[in-house]
Amino acid sequence: MLSALSVAEKARYLASPNPMVGAVIVKDNKIIGTGFTHKPGKDHAEIDAIKNVYTKFKDKAANRLKNSSIYVTLEPCSKQGRTPACTKSIIEEGIKEVYIGCQDPSQKGVEKLKKAGLKVKSGLLENESLELNRGFFSRINRKRPFVTCKIACSLDGGIGLKNGGSKWITSKESRADVHKLRAYSDAILTGIGTVLTDNPKLTVRNKEFKRLGKGIHPKRYVLDSKLRLKGDENLLTDGLETTIFCHKLRKVDYQNSHVKIVEAGGKSKRVSLKKVMDYLNKEECNYLMVEAGSKINTSFITSKLIDELIFYVAPTTLGKNKINFSEFESSFSNIGTIRLELKEINEIGPDFKLITKPIYS
Numbered sequence: 233m234l235s236a237l238s239v240a241e242k243a244r245y246l247a248s249p250n251p252m253v254g255a256v257i258v259k260d261n262k263i264i265g266t267g268f269t270h271k272p273g274k275d276h277a278e279i280d281a282i283k284n285v286y287t288k289f290k291d292k293a294a295n296r297l298k299n300s301s302i303y304v305t306l307e308p309c310s311k312q313g314r315t316p317a318c319t320k321s322i323i324e325e326g327i328k329e330v331y332i333g334c335q336d337p338s339q340k341g342v343e344k345l346k347k348a349g350l351k352v353k354s355g356l357l358e359n360e361s362l363e364l365n366r367g368f369f370s371r372i373n374r375k376r377p378f379v380t381c382k383i384a385c386s387l388d389g390g391i392g393l394k395n396g397g398s399k400w401i402t403s404k405e406s407r408a409d410v411h412k413l414r415a416y417s418d419a420i421l422t423g424i425g426t427v428l429t430d431n432p433k434l435t436v437r438n439k440e441f442k443r444l445g446k447g448i449h450p451k452r453y454v455l456d457s458k459l460r461l462k463g464d465e466n467l468l469t470d471g472l473e474t475t476i477f478c479h480k481l482r483k484v485d486y487q488n489s490h491v492k493i494v495e496a497g498g499k500s501k502r503v504s505l506k507k508v509m510d511y512l513n514k515e516e517c518n519y520l521m522v523e524a525g526s527k528i529n530t531s532f533i534t535s536k537l538i539d540e541l542i543f544y545v546a547p548t549t550l551g552k553n554k555i556n557f558s559e560f561e562s563s564f565s566n567i568g569t570i571r572l573e574l575k576e577i578n579e580i581g582p583d584f585k586l587i588t589k590p591i592y593s
Contacts, residue, residue, distance in 0.1 A: 233333055233357045235263065236303045240277070240364055243269040245448060248418050249516035251306055251336075251368040253277035257285055257327070259300040264288070278308055278318040282325055298326035305333040305361045307354065308341040319344045329353075333361025338372055367418075367518030370539070376509040377520040379537050381529060382413060383557045384544040390554030391525070405581030406544040411438040413542065417450045417521040419512065423528040424456040433466045434523065450521070453477060453512075455503045455528060459484055459493070477503045477511075505535050529558045533570065536592045541572065543586040 233256075240254030247253070247269040255277035257265040265288065267280025275283065281302065286293040308318040308330070319341050322330065330345050332354035345352050362369060367378040384402045385391050391401065400407070414420060415436045426432065434452050449472055454461065457479040461467075463486040467474045473490050479497035494511060498504030512520060522532055532538050576587040 233303050233305070233331065233361075235266070236277075236305050236333070237357065237360055237364060239266045239268050240305050241268075243277070245415055246271050248272075248367075248518050249371075250276075251365040251518075253304060253306045253365075255281040255302055255304040257281050257297070257300050257302050259296055264296050264300065273314040276309065276315060276318050277306075278302065278304055279315070279321055282321060294325070299328045300326075301329035301331065302327050303331045303356070305357075305364060307332050307334070307336040307339050308345070309336070310339045310341040310344045317344075319348075323348045323350065331356050333364075334358045336372075365518075366539075371513060371516070371518050375513045376537070377418065377512050377517040378539050379520045379522060379532065380413070380417070380540045380542060381522040381524075381532060381538045382410060382542050382544070383529070384410070384546070385557050386546055386548050386550045386554065388549045388551070388554060389556050390550030391557045393550060393553050401548070401550075402544045402546045402583050403581035406546075406583045406585070408438060409580055409585065410544070411436050413521060414450055415448050417519045418517045419451040419453055419515075419519070420521045420523055421453040421455065421508075421528075422522075423524045424454060424458075424460050425525050425527065426523070427454055427456075427461065427465055427467060429525075431466050432523070433470065435470070435472065451475065451515070451517070453508070455508070455524075457497075457502050461486070463487065477508055479503055505531060505537060509537065526556055526558050533558060533590070536590075538590050541588045541590060543584075543588065544580070545584045545586060547582055547584075 236254040236256045240252045243252040250269055250272055253269045253276060255267045256263055265281045265285035267277045267284050269277045285297055289296050302322060308322060310317050310319045329351045333356055335342060335354055342352050342354060370376060370378040386401055420434045435449050452467055452474045454476045456476050459478045459482060468486050468488055468491050471490055475492045475494055477494050477496040479501050481493060481495045496503045496507035571591040572588040573591055574586060574588055578585045
């Protein structure tokens with residue numbers, strides 16, 4: 233199962249909105265095939281592993297597969313979707329034992345495999361398997377994506393200066409790492425204030441992702457209650473998809489077919505985050521990355537929508553003229569009324585990367 237988890241990593245930038253899955257087929261205590269989930273509409277991990285056996289063993293593959301065991305990080309799918317059900321192929325190939333990392337509440341794979349007479353055991357490295365697809369399970373169980381908030385700041389919690397200075401606070405190494413976070417995200421959300429101040433692109437620009445082409449860029453969402461975007465911003469002119477959430481629709485002419493405007497007004501004259509989450513759920517968004525200013529960060533935190541806060545902290549202070557990363561007092565041990573559990577800390581160039589989990593009361 234450890235091998236299956238390792239193989240699943242190959243699907244990290246490919247599988248969504250499907251879960252990342254790894255599969256390993258074993259016969260006579262030897263691994264005879266491995267596979268992972270490919271792009272939507274292409275092979276799932278189990279099918280990829282079975283094909284791998286046929287590639288390696290040619291005309292002897294069918295005999296190798298009979299009475300073999302398959303280790304898969306997620307319950308095999310039992311429904312016909314973009315691809316045929318994996319349970320059907322497992323049964324037809326004569327595989328007799330199926331070991332599963334964690335179950336999929338949207339499938340009935342275990343039930344079908346047992347009904348066909350296969351030995352099935354689930355819960356092997358379950359926590360690791362659940363963590364692998366936390367975004368997928370968030371969408372399935374909570375009807376919203378897993379939300380990560382990225383904050384690049386100084387030691388005293390500043391993300392910029394009130395006079396508009398200090399656009400780049402953290403190092404080039406940290407900024408390169410942020411592109412990896414973007415590549416793994418299905419979508420990025422920012423606010424009108426950030427767009428008007430910084431005119432960001434919010435694209436993935438690491439060389440290592442060039443081979444994946446345009447498909448690696450996450451969808452981009454902007455909270456713009458009053459539709460203040462002019463139409464000449466990078467997000468609206470580069471030919472990539474951008475969705476604008478506003479309070480109330482009105483006619484605007486951005487002259488760009490890749491721009492979509494969605495009405496998501498709440499009780500106040502601001503955009504409803506609940507409606508935004510509902511929309512992202514319908515879009516099959518597993519992972520949302522928030523790259524915004526203090527107001528939106530605060531709104532997401534107070535709404536208890538942040539699942540993970542990632543800080544890139546530069547070894548500098550911005551002082552009294554700084555803009556805080558939230559409207560709460562900028563403390564890394566306590567933001568407002570929530571506590572942060574430090575999960576991981578790493579050095580990136582001269583900076584520190586802190587991965588934290590909010591603990592809501």
